[in-house]
Amino acid sequence: MDIKFSTTGIRGISNKTMTAELALKLGQTFGTFFNGKGKVLVARDTRTSSEMLRSALISGLLSTGINVVDAGLAPVPALSHCVKEGFDAGVMITSSHNPPEYNGMKFMTGESVEFSSGEEKKFIELAKKEPIKADWDKVGKLEEQDILEKYSKKLIGLIDAEAVRSGKFKVVVDTGNGAQGKLMPGLLEKLDCEVVGLFTKLTGIFERAPEPRPETLDVLIEKVKAENADFGVAFDCDGDRCIFVDETGEVVMGDVTGTLLAREILREKKGARVVTPISTSKVMDDVAEAEGGEIIKTMVGAKYIGETLKNEGADYGFEETGGSFFPEISFTRDGSAATVKVLEVLAKSGKKFSELIAELPKYYQIKLKVGCEEDKKSDIPNLKDKIDKENKEIVTMDGIKVVFEDGSVLMRASGTEPLIRIFVEAITKEKVEEYASWGESLVKAL
Numbered sequence: 001m002d003i004k005f006s007t008t009g010i011r012g013i014s015n016k017t018m019t020a021e022l023a024l025k026l027g028q029t030f031g032t033f034f035n036g037k038g039k040v041l042v043a044r045d046t047r048t049s050s051e052m053l054r055s056a057l058i059s060g061l062l063s064t065g066i067n068v069v070d071a072g073l074a075p076v077p078a079l080s081h082c083v084k085e086g087f088d089a090g091v092m093i094t095s096s097h098n099p100p101e102y103n104g105m106k107f108m109t110g111e112s113v114e115f116s117s118g119e120e121k122k123f124i125e126l127a128k129k130e131p132i133k134a135d136w137d138k139v140g141k142l143e144e145q146d147i148l149e150k151y152s153k154k155l156i157g158l159i160d161a162e163a164v165r166s167g168k169f170k171v172v173v174d175t176g177n178g179a180q181g182k183l184m185p186g187l188l189e190k191l192d193c194e195v196v197g198l199f200t201k202l203t204g205i206f207e208r209a210p211e212p213r214p215e216t217l218d219v220l221i222e223k224v225k226a227e228n229a230d231f232g233v234a235f236d237c238d239g240d241r242c243i244f245v246d247e248t249g250e251v252v253m254g255d256v257t258g259t260l261l262a263r264e265i266l267r268e269k270k271g272a273r274v275v276t277p278i279s280t281s282k283v284m285d286d287v288a289e290a291e292g293g294e295i296i297k298t299m300v301g302a303k304y305i306g307e308t309l310k311n312e313g314a315d316y317g318f319e320e321t322g323g324s325f326f327p328e329i330s331f332t333r334d335g336s337a338a339t340v341k342v343l344e345v346l347a348k349s350g351k352k353f354s355e356l357i358a359e360l361p362k363y364y365q366i367k368l369k370v371g372c373e374e375d376k377k378s379d380i381p382n383l384k385d386k387i388d389k390e391n392k393e394i395v396t397m398d399g400i401k402v403v404f405e406d407g408s409v410l411m412r413a414s415g416t417e418p419l420i421r422i423f424v425e426a427i428t429k430e431k432v433e434e435y436a437s438w439g440e441s442l443v444k445a446l
Helices: 020-033 050-063 076-086 117-127 148-158 161-167 184-190 218-227 254-268 283-291 302-312 335-349 353-358 374-386 429-445
Strands: 010-013 039-044 067-073 089-093 102-109 142-144 170-174 194-198 231-235 242-246 273-277 294-298 316-319 323-325 364-371 393-395 400-404 407-413 419-426
Touching (some): 020 117, 039 050, 039 076, 050 067, 050 089, 050 102, 076 089, 076 102, 076 148, 076 335, 161 335, 170 184, 184 194, 184 335, 194 218, 218 242, 231 335, 242 353, 254 335, 254 353, 273 283, 283 294, 294 302, 302 316, 302 323, 323 335, 335 353, 374 400, 374 407, 374 429, 407 429
Parallel strands (some): 039 067, 039 089, 067 142, 170 194, 273 294, 273 316
Antiparallel strands (some): 010 102, 089 102, 231 242, 316 323, 364 419, 393 400, 407 419
C-alpha cells in the first residue's frame, strides 16, 4: 500500500484510495510506532465513510496492544486538547475541507502536535514492515468517552465568560454539516448567546462546500444581515478552522481575524511572539511592528505552525485559512477557541466587529487555484528563473513568494489537492488584480 502524507495527515477518496484495508494498516502501523504500548484517543467527523474507517483503524490499534478510547463524533480541537491532557497520542478521522468523497486521518503525539516530517518518514518506513501483533491476552482494550464537556469547560475558562454573557450576542453558526454541529451551538448558548444555526445536521451530506471561503458563504452572509446578528461564523468539516462574517455581511479573511486576536495578545503581553506562515497578510507585520511584538514565519501547514509554537514557546499562532492556535489548549488549530475569543474581544471593546476590523491596515487579497498533475507540482521552484529580479524580493521558504513594494504574490503547491495555490495581496484593488493576472499567467505557462 502506498502511504503518503499531505501537509495535514493522510487523505484519499473513500473506498478507492482511502479504504478499510488501508485504515487497518494505518492502525497497525501507528500501534507499532508506539511499540504496542499506551493509550490512544480516536475521534471522527461526520463524513459517511468515517464510521467504516474508525472501525478498521481501531482494530489495527488494538491488535498491537494499544488501548483505545473512542470519543465518537467530535471536532478535532476537542480531541487535540484531551490528548494533551492525558493520552499518549491521538487520531482524527477526517479530510477537513476536502470534498465529501474524500476522507483521511490526522495523527498527533501526546503533546497534541501533528506528526513532524521526521515522524512521518519513520511511520512510512514502519508501514513497509510487519506490524507488531500482541499475544491473545495482551491485545488492547476499547472504551468510549465523551470529551466535549471537558473541552467546553476549558474554552469557557479561557475567556472572561461573564463579560461575554453580559453582551447578549446574537451569532449565526454555520457548522457546514460537520463535527462542530455537535458542540458549538450548545457552547454558545452556555455563554448566553442567541444562536441561529445553519447546516447543523450531522449527516455527512454537505449542504454547502466543506471549505469556508467567501464564495461558499452566501447563505451565511444573507442570514447574518437578515437576523441583524453581531456576526456569523462558518466551520470546516472537522471544526478546526473557521471564517467570520461581520455584522454588515462582509467576510473577514482568516489572517485578518488572526491579526485582530494577535493584537489583543500583544497588548496584554508586550513582546509576545506570534507564529504564522509565509502566506499571511502583511497586516500582521504592520500590527506586530506597531505593538512591539515578534513574528516567527513558517512554511504553510498546520503541523509547521504547531511544531514551531511548541518548540519556540510562542504565545499564539494563526494561518490565513482560518486556523488559530492557542498553546494553553493545544498545538493544533482550534476554531472553537477562536470563536469564543472573538466574543471576548467584542465584549471588552464594546465595538462592532466591522469597527474593530476597520482599525487594522487595509490590504486587498485574491486567492486563485490552478489545476496541476501531482508529479508536476514540484516544478514550482523553477519559476524563480523566469522572474525578473528588478525591484522584487524573492522568498523560497515555501514555493515562490515575490514581494513588490506595494504587494506580493505567493505561488505554491497544495499539500492536499492536485493544485497550485496563488495568494495575491496589494494596497489597492487595481494592483491586486494586476498581480493576480501576472501570477496566474506565470503558473499556467509553467
